[in-house]
Amino acid sequence: MDLLNPYNLQVITFIVLNGILAISIYITLMTGQLSLGHAGFMSIGAYTASILTKQADLPLFAALLLGALAAGLIALLIGAPTLKLHGLYLAIATLGFGEVVRVIMLNMEITNGALGLTGLKSIGNTLYEWQKAIGVSAQSVGVSVMQMKALLTLFFLVLLFAVILFLTLRLNRSRIGRAFEAIKADETAAKAMGLQISYYKMLAFIIGSVLAGFCGGLFAHITTTVTPDDFNYHKVVEILSFAVIGGSEIVWGPLFGALLLTSLPELLRSLAEYKMIMYGAIMVLVMAFRPHGLIAADTFQKLFRRRSKQASAAKKEEF
Amino acid sequence: MLRVENLSTSYGQIKAIRDVSLHVPEGKIVSLIGANGAGKTTTMKTIAGLLTPKSGTVTFCGQRIEGWKPHRLVEAGMALVPEGRAILGKMTVLENLEMGAFQRKDAQGIKDDMEKMMTWFPILKERLNQLGGTMSGGQQQMLSIARALMSRPKLLLLDEPSMGLAPIVVSDIFKVIRQINQEGTTVLIVEQNVKQALKIADYGYVLEVGQIVHEGTGEALLNDERVKEAYLGGRKHA
Numbered sequence: 422m423d424l425l426n427p428y429n430l431q432v433i434t435f436i437v438l439n440g441i442l443a444i445s446i447y448i449t450l451m452t453g454q455l456s457l458g459h460a461g462f463m464s465i466g467a468y469t470a471s472i473l474t475k476q477a478d479l480p481l482f483a484a485l486l487l488g489a490l491a492a493g494l495i496a497l498l499i500g501a502p503t504l505k506l507h508g509l510y511l512a513i514a515t516l517g518f519g520e521v522v523r524v525i526m527l528n529m530e531i532t533n534g535a536l537g538l539t540g541l542k543s544i545g546n547t548l549y550e551w552q553k554a555i556g557v558s559a560q561s562v563g564v565s566v567m568q569m570k571a572l573l574t575l576f577f578l579v580l581l582f583a584v585i586l587f588l589t590l591r592l593n594r595s596r597i598g599r600a601f602e603a604i605k606a607d608e609t610a611a612k613a614m615g616l617q618i619s620y621y622k623m624l625a626f627i628i629g630s631v632l633a634g635f636c637g638g639l640f641a642h643i644t645t646t647v648t649p650d651d652f653n654y655h656k657v658v659e660i661l662s663f664a665v666i667g668g669s670e671i672v673w674g675p676l677f678g679a680l681l682l683t684s685l686p687e688l689l690r691s692l693a694e695y696k697m698i699m700y701g702a703i704m705v706l707v708m709a710f711r712p713h714g715l716i717a718a719d720t721f722q723k724l725f726r727r728r729s730k731q732a733s734a735a736k737k738e739e740f
Numbered sequence: 741m742l743r744v745e746n747l748s749t750s751y752g753q754i755k756a757i758r759d760v761s762l763h764v765p766e767g768k769i770v771s772l773i774g775a776n777g778a779g780k781t782t783t784m785k786t787i788a789g790l791l792t793p794k795s796g797t798v799t800f801c802g803q804r805i806e807g808w809k810p811h812r813l814v815e816a817g818m819a820l821v822p823e824g825r826a827i828l829g830k831m832t833v834l835e836n837l838e839m840g841a842f843q844r845k846d847a848q849g850i851k852d853d854m855e856k857m858m859t860w861f862p863i864l865k866e867r868l869n870q871l872g873g874t875m876s877g878g879q880q881q882m883l884s885i886a887r888a889l890m891s892r893p894k895l896l897l898l899d900e901p902s903m904g905l906a907p908i909v910v911s912d913i914f915k916v917i918r919q920i921n922q923e924g925t926t927v928l929i930v931e932q933n934v935k936q937a938l939k940i941a942d943y944g945y946v947l948e949v950g951q952i953v954h955e956g957t958g959e960a961l962l963n964d965e966r967v968k969e970a971y972l973g974g975r976k977h978a
Binding site for chain 1: 788789790809810813820821822829830835887
């Protein structure tokens with residue numbers, strides 16, 4: 422049962438949470454927009470949900486959804502003037518937006534300034550209450566209460582992740598996904614084909630922001646605290662590096678990036694003080710040898726082709 | 741069908757075209773010719789809604805359309821084949837064609853038009869599942885034209901269809917353009933390849949440094965001494 426200790430479970434939970442964040446940056450990138458506002462939207466989602474559960478005593482899951490919606494609403498307001506910008510200009514504008522959000526959260530009374538909000542409802546507790554209500558206790562499963570709560574949180578996140586991933590894959594194959602792809606590939610061509618560019622860019626921006634806001638709410642109610650510095654510039658870089666290291670052509674890229682970057686610090690723990698050196702070195706190496714990220718659109722095809730080639734070569738040898 | 745009057749477009753302080761007027765009657769092929777930098781593509785982009793004019797009017801099928809967004813123009817029945825083809829390289833030929841019909845909802849009509857494209861452009865049928873980016877320049881141009889036709893336009897705008905193509909491919913492209921016109925689509929071509937463009941044109945305009953300097957039937961312009969000298973490598977002064 423050592424593997425199931427609450428610490429390991431929380432690490433895995435954060436891998437899954439970062440997986441959802443990776444999907445959020447992926448969807449914005451689908452139209453070729455480099456937005457660095459994801460930490461800001463996370464912050465909005467986190468604080469909205471936290472204030473709703475703490476001050477208004479709203480049910481946890483309703484608050485999570487409202488937090489995500491708040492992030493989407495702000496994205497609509499921010500997107501209108503900024504989405505006309507391209508490339509790095511959009512990146513700078515959204516980066517500025519994230520900083521503004523951080524400073525606002527730092528100075529408002531309702532957000533409790535730099536100390537942030539603590540003692541929030543925990544997802545684990547809430548789910549465990551439900552579980553007990555249907556008559557299943559941790560003891561009857563054979564784990565401690567702490568473990569049970571961590572497990573329930575993890576299951577909940579995996580479920581959410583699976584649903585969101587499924588919807589993203591559906592989106593990819595849909596009319597909207599095609600439009601996103603065309604806009605990313607060639608904006609002039611997309612315009613000439615009659616696509617309403619601004620509408621689709623806004624749509625991608627809002628979906629990405631809603632997901633980021635949702636992740637913010639989840640994050641706050643897993644750790645049960647939220648401070649403005651949870652969503653600072655470092656968080657922006659972390660989210661972006663999922664897509665940069667993993668690749669942003671297909672959804673599996675950022676997901677793999679999230680898995681790798683979240684688990685690396687844990688896997689490298691035995692290196693103690695050399696940990697961050699290794700972490701940095703791995704990032705540099707990936708960029709040097711795979712500048713478009715570890716997983717590209719044709720990576721899987723190539724792998725399978727090689728395997729089938731090897732298989733046919735092996736067959737030939739048999740004769 | 742399309743009437744452009746006194747159209748002027750600027751890039752910042754620089755005037756790219758000044759008081760351009762032209763007329764494209766229904767069912768005809770009209771060519772707009774001129775050298776590099778004469779403002780041909782600017783004119784085309786302004787008509788197609790990719791640029792906003794500074795002044796002047798554009799009337800399409802009786803409606804004033806200057807300043808409209810491109811998606812509204814596609815809906816109104818105008819389709820642009822952009823300069824440099826603009827194929828979606830990571831999508832297949834089939835997907836590129838489907839994207840051309842993005843605004844249409846009539847599944848049966850789209851299917852019929854898809855079949856029509858397969859007969860007009862047999863090369864596309866062979867390569868339906870190939871990625872657009874892996875085809876040759878001429879094939880990409882065919883695909884770009886077919887993709888524009890998938891929106892079932894009344895007016896087809898072609899921006900430099902001969903660009904970067906071998907002469908034999910160019911004459912194939914122009915054959916196709918003539919065929920499209922005979923099937924009932926009105927065509928406006930912008931070209932540097934003056935000879936080919938005027939040969940198939942019912943009417944032509946010559947653009948120089950942002951202004952229309954000559955106009956006439958395709959044949960008349962082909963035989964015009966000034967046009968011959970400037971664009972067709974015609975007789976030198978004796």
